[in-house]
Amino acid sequence: MSKEKNICVIGLGYVGLPLALEFSKKYEVVGFDVNQSRIEELINGYDRTNEVDEIKLNKQKSLRLTHQKKDISDSNIYIITVPTPVDKNNKPDLKPLISASKLVGKNLQKNNIVIYESTVFPGCTEEVCVPILEEYSKLRFNIDFFCGYSPERINPGDREHTLTKIKKVTSGSNSQTLDTITELYNSIISAGTYKAKSIAVAEAAKVIENTQRDVNIALINELSIIFNKLNIDTEEVLEAASTKWNFLPFKPGLVGGHCIGVDPYYIANRALEVGYHPEIILAGRRINDNMGHFIVENTISILTKQGINPIGANVAVLGLTFKENCPDLRNTKVSTIIERLRDFKINLIISDEWAEKSDVQKDFKMEPKDLAEIEIQDAIIIAVGHKEYIKLNRIDFKRILKPGGVLIDVKSIFSKNTFNNLDIIHWRL
Numbered sequence: 001m002s003k004e005k006n007i008c009v010i011g012l013g014y015v016g017l018p019l020a021l022e023f024s025k026k027y028e029v030v031g032f033d034v035n036q037s038r039i040e041e042l043i044n045g046y047d048r049t050n051e052v053d054e055i056k057l058n059k060q061k062s063l064r065l066t067h068q069k070k071d072i073s074d075s076n077i078y079i080i081t082v083p084t085p086v087d088k089n090n091k092p093d094l095k096p097l098i099s100a101s102k103l104v105g106k107n108l109q110k111n112n113i114v115i116y117e118s119t120v121f122p123g124c125t126e127e128v129c130v131p132i133l134e135e136y137s138k139l140r141f142n143i144d145f146f147c148g149y150s151p152e153r154i155n156p157g158d159r160e161h162t163l164t165k166i167k168k169v170t171s172g173s174n175s176q177t178l179d180t181i182t183e184l185y186n187s188i189i190s191a192g193t194y195k196a197k198s199i200a201v202a203e204a205a206k207v208i209e210n211t212q213r214d215v216n217i218a219l220i221n222e223l224s225i226i227f228n229k230l231n232i233d234t235e236e237v238l239e240a241a242s243t244k245w246n247f248l249p250f251k252p253g254l255v256g257g258h259c260i261g262v263d264p265y266y267i268a269n270r271a272l273e274v275g276y277h278p279e280i281i282l283a284g285r286r287i288n289d290n291m292g293h294f295i296v297e298n299t300i301s302i303l304t305k306q307g308i309n310p311i312g313a314n315v316a317v318l319g320l321t322f323k324e325n326c327p328d329l330r331n332t333k334v335s336t337i338i339e340r341l342r343d344f345k346i347n348l349i350i351s352d353e354w355a356e357k358s359d360v361q362k363d364f365k366m367e368p369k370d371l372a373e374i375e376i377q378d379a380i381i382i383a384v385g386h387k388e389y390i391k392l393n394r395i396d397f398k399r400i401l402k403p404g405g406v407l408i409d410v411k412s413i414f415s416k417n418t419f420n421n422l423d424i425i426h427w428r429l
Contacts, residue, residue: 319384
């Protein structure tokens with residue numbers, strides 16, 4: 001491997017763009033994305049993911065942004081950071097990964113290294129991606145070219161745990177490649193690196209990070225359903241339980257996004273392929289996927305108890321993204337709330353202070369309203385804990401809710417005494 005490193009990052013989303021920018025501080029980097037409009041926006045200093053500001057984008061002269069496939073041919077290190085979603089049947093959708101592997105394979109030269117960061121099931125890099133690289137390059141794996149896997153750990157919207165501050169797991173197809181990849185990431189990651197024993201170990205480590213969170217949240221979601229039927233406030237239970245030193249502070253809620261809501265299906269499907277049916281993982285997914293319906297059932301029940309006919313009721317859903325203070329709509333489970341509300345012919349309003357309006361229109365087939373436009377609703381469902389909603393006060397609620405109206409506080413933003421002496425029914429998950 002040449003000492004001169006010319007890096008190409010394939011896929012410039014939440015993972016690839018910050019990575020390309022960081023590497024461009026020390027190396028020549030080509031940032032490639034098949035989405036031409038995405039490249040044009042980035043060249044103009046606009047990042048719709050809100051992870052990188054205009055100054056940072058325009059400052060790095062050693063970063064070349066392109067959608068032209070011919071522009072990546074001079075690279076000797078390829079880092080693939082494309083999405084790895086699931087299909088409508090929750091099966092791993094490897095089409096973007098396969099397409100990226102074909103592209104790199106066509107440009108691969110002797111002694112090049114290909115590093116995968118996309119979340120995959122254990123064995124995917126060597127069993128799925130490497131054969132594609134060999135076929136399209138006509139080169140031999142671990143003789144003419146080499147591979148590694150270094151799982152992404154980007155947390156969208158998190159300004160504290162950023163790329164360079166999170167320890168990076170590295171792996172390589174042989175010991176020399178592992179050393180080269182580790183040295184490469186150590187040059188930008190201040191938190192340091194951890195050498196996994198194999199590519200498969202690194203792949204498995206990634207999927208269990210988010211699977212563990214998914215299962216733990218599913219447990220709390222199931223408990224919140226039980227507590228709701230027992231007329232016990234879940235938040236009060238969690239506050240009491242958290243006084244023990246080793247209690248894990250998970251909260252109930254919607255579990256979507258491109259990681260926690262997806263990764264468990266990758267390991268689950270891999271388990272099924274080798275003849276094992278994963279009970280806990282899939283049970284956790286079922287519970288979390290159904291929380292939107294549980295929230296709507298309670299909304300309808302409370303409206304009815306208030307003497308408000310759910311059919312044609314005025315209901316506003318605040319927050320559409322998969323997590324707070326982030327514009328990412330991918331695999332958001334707020335969609336399950338909206339779909340179920342539509343079954344009741346609700347007069348529905350949707351709003352989000354972070355998501356791009358054009359993206360909302362595309363995904364939800366509705367025109368979103370600004371928070372300031374919303375008034376006198378029968379019910380408000382705060383589905384995402386954006387900072388703008390946390391700041392809502394009693395005067396705001398008098399404007400957006402009619403007397404006797406219902407506030408569904410999915411994220412338990414507000415305490416129970418917030419609405420003392422207000423004619424508002426407050427329910428929290």
